[in-house]
Amino acid sequence: MSDTITNLPPKPEFNLQAIAKEMAITFVVGLGLMIPMVLLRANDVNGKLVIERHWQELFFALVLLVVGRLGLILLDKHKALPALIIGVVMAIAGYSIHFPTELLEVFTLAAGVILIIRAVLFLWREYKGITANDRENAKKRREKLLENSTGYISAIVIIIAGLLPFLSDILQLLLPDFLGGDSSFIANMSGRYVVDTAILILTYVLLAWGLNIVVGYAGLLDLGFVAFYAVGSYSFAILARDFNLGFWTALPLAGAFSMLSGLVLGFPVLKLRGDYFAIVTLGFGEIVRLLLLNLYELTGGPDGINGIPRPGIGNIVFSKRAKEEGTQTFTEFFSTNFWEITYSSNHRVIFLYYIVFILCMLVAIFTIRIRQQPLGRAWEALRENEVAAASLGINRTNIKLAAFAISATWGGFAGAFFASRQGFISPESYTFIESAIILAIVVMGGMGNLMGIALAAAILIGLPELFRDLEEYRMATFGFGLVLIMIWRPTGLISFRDPTVLLFGKKKKKADEEKLAEGAGS
Amino acid sequence: MLEFKDVQTFYGSIQALKGISLTVEKGEIVTLIGANGAGKTTLLMTMSGITPASIGTITYKGEDITKMRTDMIVRKGIAHSPEGRRIFSKMTVFENLQMGAMTNDPARFDENLDYVFELFPRLKEREWQLGGTLSGGEQQMLAMGRSLMSNPEFLLLDEPSLGLAPLVIRDIFRAIKQINEEHGVTVLLVEQNANHALKLAHRGYVLVTGNIVLSGTGQELLTNPEVQAAYLEGGH
16 A cells, blocks of 8 residues: 555645656666566577567557556546546456457456555545544554454364364255355365365474474574474384384374484574574575485485375274284274274375374464463563573573474474375475475464464465466465565564463463453553 | 672673772672773673673672573572663563563562562553553663562662663662662662762772773762763763
8 A cells, every 4th residue: 555545635746747757667667677578588489499579468568557557646646536447447458358468468457456446445535534544543453353352263263173174064964055055165175185285284384383483482593494394204204114113103203303403403503693593504404405315225315215104093094904914994993883984085184184183282282381481481582682581590592492492393293294194205395495485484474473373374385275276376376475465464464472471470360451451442 | 799800801802801800799889980882781791691701700799600601690699680771572561570580489579579660660550561662761660670570689780871861860770779778789880871870879980991990989989080071071
């Protein structure tokens, strides 16, 4: 939103010359950018590289750019009506006229629609006499409402997430005629694809909540978090392969190995701060990946490790036939003890979903509890001001090491789960981009806020899955999402910090009352 | 109670303290005055173990604390309120005060809290406000209150008057006097505001580029022509 719109009185000057100048600049800059991007394109013709010239596309793109810019300028000058007309014309043109490329049509339509929305919003505000101040206050009220209702929202999200694999069954039972009988939407809601995606999202939630302890609470920028993820995966896989350990034994051990690696990294970097710290963790991530590639006997190098066992419960396995003596399939177990079911590969997916869901819940409970303990508060103190924290008698070494160890453990759990779910791991899954994605989730979510981080994970991991049809543009939606969130909420999706008063003294209740009173007052 | 013997501190290859010897007796307010970069802040940081001394010894109540870790020093009853206030701006006032009590017995928490609120009633009014939304004076009160939450016998104060209005400075100095007289806390006070500090202090030291060049009672230093020329001209 531009600043000039928010301040209704005094009206900006309407100066034709200035507008012409701005449009000329737009034209020149646009031309400069579009000559290499639109006009000249290399193409492969019969094995020869030829430069093609797309004059027509250049012309249309430039017209679109200049007209769109005119609309924005008019909006800035409070001429909403002409801007609205331009928007309508662009939208209709984009919808009906045949442009040289489809992309241009989509762009024109989108630009027109955005102009229409902004112009209508402006006219509506003018009609209602809403000032910038009113809008600011309304925004504050919304923030407060969000702040006070995160508890309920979290509860609803957890319940929905907990029931996700059975959501379509429940809904079909409760509302049999929903959507006029056509319930393919509901039927797909708990489909295998959705649950699989949810498993992926929850894996990232687990990772991001782990990284959040170091980045969000202790305020140390860790660029090599993927190392702990990898250590968890590989120690799980190796324990399962060489020592024949089952899922439930290997999982805590994998976490322990990750914790150890967290301590190993923690010691040398304790003295470092800021950028230097980030660089060393980046190096650590790469070292672990290169070790995995080169310790061929142990890790299988680039071939990775195959045949990692799937999780089961006791002697119950989630496959079609029980291969080993003394085990039985889930289908057999359920049919003999409860009611008759037929085998479906979905059972295993649902089981995996609940494992990762429960892991997430455990991590969340632990994290919420530890924030109220001296340790959690010491992390935050360290983040806010290291010298002050030290001067108050906080042992920086131990506190940082604890952050590293706990964060690495969560990363290790996620890694072990990932290995078990995939059944196959190789160093390719543990590249720097993974660290970057996890960090992006933490930052986007609002550092330190579990709910915000979970939301960011759902958006950043779920959206590219949703847009799978876009193929090569899929990662572009990821980038687009990042940019939009950073413009819309620069401090993260949910970035307020809940005061945690439980450390000692019985003041929690009072704090809550004050908060409520404050919320009602504003 | 406290003794520095030929203490030298380095930042890398730069020597910030060039052999400091001083003593502080129980119940005193001792002030260190000096220009920017004289080593006043370093002296306090050295004492609380944040930037440990390379050479020399610091003894507190007969015990060598030169190489002791900061958290152990705090547990000995020495509290440090660092320069520039450094409060935790995203925590509430109450949480900030809790942070000061980390090394202390939780059972004494409520008692200490009442003590701090009695000393600085403004903090009580702001109890649930975020630290970052306080005014400069209130932040200074919070920083001092926070270090008092550990129940110290010895308080290190680094430039409590920095950037504050004269009226607020008066309040802060009154509080320092109260802490010293009513609660028997020994204070080592670093100040640029030499006039105020020397009037309050029992004794003072003048620090120039890492060396102590002058010492005496507060009154002596106030009337010393060298001190007047260097630190008191226009310092009212």
